[in-house]
Amino acid sequence: MIDKKWLSALKPMVSSKSQWIAFTEVLDAYIEMHSKKLEQSGDLIEMYRSQGAVYSLRKLKQLKDETDGSK
Numbered sequence: 001m002i003d004k005k006w007l008s009a010l011k012p013m014v015s016s017k018s019q020w021i022a023f024t025e026v027l028d029a030y031i032e033m034h035s036k037k038l039e040q041s042g043d044l045i046e047m048y049r050s051q052g053a054v055y056s057l058r059k060l061k062q063l064k065d066e067t068d069g070s071k
Helices: 004-015 019-042 045-062 062-067
Strands: none
Touching: 004 019, 004 062, 019 045, 045 062
8 A cells, every 4th residue: 555645645646637547548558568568578587577567557557546545
């Protein structure tokens, strides 16, 4: 769980609908890029890095739910 003071500092970013939509679109583009790397890579280290990147980016997409206190 993220510290409450950080969540409250991030609240202005996630409360603006247009900013949040743009941010999630960028995250989706990065997720797509890393997913392609994951599918095409034959190197285990590169696969693990891509998996970690996708996981982290998906966690960032959940940030709005955490700042709203829904999770």
